[in-house]
Amino acid sequence: MRVQKQTRSPRRQVDGVLLLDKHAGLTSNAALQTARRLLNAAKAGHTGTLDPMATGLLPLTFGEATKFSQMLLDADKEYEATVQLGVETDTGDAEGSVVATTELPAGISGDAILSVLPSFMGEIEQIPPIYSALKRAGKPLYEYARAGIEVEIEPRRITIHALELLDWNGSAFRIRVACSKGTYIRTLGMDLGRALGCSAHLSALRRTRIGQFNVADAVSIGTLETVEPGGRDGYLASVDALVRHLDEVELGEGDAGALMQGRVIRVDPKVCGLVRVYDAATRRFLGLAECMDGRLAAKRLIATPGSVQAE
Template sequence: MSKASMRRRWQQVDGVLLLDKPRGLSSNDALQKARRVFQAAKAGHTGTLDPLATGLLPVLFGEATKFSNLLLDSDKTYEATLQLGVTTTTGDAEGEVLDTRPVTVDEAAIRAVCARFIGPISQVPPMYSALKYEGKPLYEYARQGIHIERPAREITIHALDVRRVAGSQIDIVVHCSKGTYIRTLAADIGAALACGAHLTALRRTQSGGLDVADAYTLEGLLAIEESARSNVLRPVDSLLAHLPRIDLEPALATRFGHGQALRAPIDARGPVRVYGERFIGTGVIDEGGALRPQRLVSQIDTDAD
């Protein structure tokens, strides 16, 4: 098949796919596979998962990509397994072993140390990350043996539950703010225990109000008849259910859809989702009570809730 005919296969698809990413694929590889399943012309994801990690990867198609920041900025929940006594170059099982130490701490000490990480903490992003320095991802410098100083960032660990301690392995569940690196958290816990640690398994179970229990595997998607696959997609505005809803009469909806500010019909401040006959986009109500357009969508069909 020619490149031109391949290009003609792409189609406008608008919606949100909850994908259960398998281990071994990068987030971009998983995104491209999902994109091909739906032949979607435009796609993006919200929050990178390492190849080692599995779990919830929300994939946004078409108009939904305009709202990716809402999930990038949201809290996340992870299930993780830590191996005590071994540190690695990457902070996870894919790196080379740096050091091995005996593990002499008991379960009570492990739980006490983990509890110290709950709340606002400072975290230095790992060298093996996609954060950019002078236009290049940090992992590219790391692979060349170049060390870059990284400023610590403030994050919040809302909850850290130790689910299991089995010898030198720990299973934890972490509910955290955006920007949290679980690999770094594992290494920091190991350092606090004076034996070191690295991550051997990671699974994202929640992102914002979305749950991996509602996600589809790539194999599961392919098992669905092609004509029915669009039924698994959530509407674009499903990402916005936590925002107050405003419904506008047709004339005002047209003005808002053309980018004009309006007098807000509700007594509120901050971001809102706006509808006419259907979903129009997001807006912000300022301190003066004006409703100003923020992100507008093309007039697509969505199932408003």
């Protein structure tokens, strides 16, 4: 008897941004592929990863929105993290192997924690963890770590915009961190422990904000799974959602067509820098362009502007 091979329905063109609230234990790529399957999307990407242990905001991009993912990679971020004192792991979080244990210093308190926070504020140097995807000689650092090879890791300049103590229970404390790109909260947790005189690691991490996006506006995989396929697109923000922080320029039909053909056009010389561009008549988002001395040149345009509407 011949077994008939099942064929999957073809992927469809989906354009937009999905704000996902990732649950613990799920890799960022697994979250992306699950969301892509649920939307039956042809093309998908993410704007930076979260460790499997971490929860919270993971913006996913689909179709034409993938062209603007870099905007969030460079954005400031905000986290809530729980730092467990007395134990340090090789990864800096609860998923790693224990490498050091120490007794908690006598007299440690919420006030003691508050006293060390200011030294981590502002622009500081931070040494990234060996278990990270940063590359050295073309290889991720975690490959050296897994092979037991010691490598020197250069410190990087980062900025901590805000650092607030939210809770303290006698052996662990919870903090809110607003920071620049490139900040490792795992490293911050270990460094805070050392400043207090003991070992430490992250026992929980939740990303609550990236740029202008907040986790309160995100949807979980579980919620998406309960929605009928035809209703899932309703959770997508429009393609221009990632670039709303930029100034906008509206173009008439002739200039819009010329820009889409790659020609440089004249605009108000007061406009400058990177801008988002729309067709004035339809409010269709055309993409990004750069303006200098009254000359507007395409930077990154979407392929099918007729299908992507600005909100």
